[in-house]
Amino acid sequence: MPKESTMQKTSMTPTHIGIIMDGNGRWAQAQNKSRSHGHQAGVKKAIEIVKHASHRNIRYLTLYAFSNENWSRPETEVSTLMKLLKEFLFSELPTFIEHDVRLTTIGDTAKLPFFAREALNHVINKTQNHQGLTLVLALSYSGRNEITRAIQAICKAHKNPMDIDENCISSYLDTKNMPDPDLIIRTSGEFRTSNFLLWQSAYSEYYVTQTFWPDFTTTEFDTAIEDFISRDRRFGGVA
Numbered sequence: 001m002p003k004e005s006t007m008q009k010t011s012m013t014p015t016h017i018g019i020i021m022d023g024n025g026r027w028a029q030a031q032n033k034s035r036s037h038g039h040q041a042g043v044k045k046a047i048e049i050v051k052h053a054s055h056r057n058i059r060y061l062t063l064y065a066f067s068n069e070n071w072s073r074p075e076t077e078v079s080t081l082m083k084l085l086k087e088f089l090f091s092e093l094p095t096f097i098e099h100d101v102r103l104t105t106i107g108d109t110a111k112l113p114f115f116a117r118e119a120l121n122h123v124i125n126k127t128q129n130h131q132g133l134t135l136v137l138a139l140s141y142s143g144r145n146e147i148t149r150a151i152q153a154i155c156k157a158h159k160n161p162m163d164i165d166e167n168c169i170s171s172y173l174d175t176k177n178m179p180d181p182d183l184i185i186r187t188s189g190e191f192r193t194s195n196f197l198l199w200q201s202a203y204s205e206y207y208v209t210q211t212f213w214p215d216f217t218t219t220e221f222d223t224a225i226e227d228f229i230s231r232d233r234r235f236g237g238v239a
């Protein structure tokens, strides 16, 4: 018989869902619209999915909103994304209050422009005691950068190498107080991790859909959860 801890039928709704929201640009291009238009539609979709995840009592939802690599995009696109972030934060604060959503971030957020950091701090403070969904925005985030920053902090703390185990490393990551993602959804049909939650996704289940992010629906979100529930999670153990 497999050990109970190594074989779990995922009969439960995932506690933590991560989403790689890909395909805004291609969605816009298909309609002869600008990439900015695609990102605006992407923000609208993010709002719809946050409300739905909250309604479904998901505990953590991490949205990959801006990667560390995205800084290399044209300045106008980066600036559009930063402005959209600020608008999203101010327009959705009432939603977060109504739905008891707590906002937090992961990533090298010190690199964000001042106006974006100010808006983030404002909404994070206002929602810090909320008890419902924790919405995690991955901003200026990449898994390798996160792990590198964790190693730097461990060295700075003069840790004895023998005391550095997996729990120690986890406790230095941006996600230190969060459960690992159970399910990671990726839109637009690309089968890669793109540096998203590298350490934390060791045993995450992936759900990849061809749908571009602006066309993703709450029904497909539910389908991804149903698919997750049907899987056997063995965490490296035997069936």
Ligand code: FPP
Binding pocket: 021, 022, 023, 024, 025, 026, 027, 039, 042, 043, 046, 063, 064, 065, 066, 067, 070, 084, 085, 088, 213
């Ligand atoms: C990837 O699609 C998406 C991004 C780089 C940005 C993701 C951001 C959003 C969906 C907006 C949500 C923002 C907030 C504040 C919640 P892409 O533009 O690379 O698309 P492509 O691969 O088709 O070009």
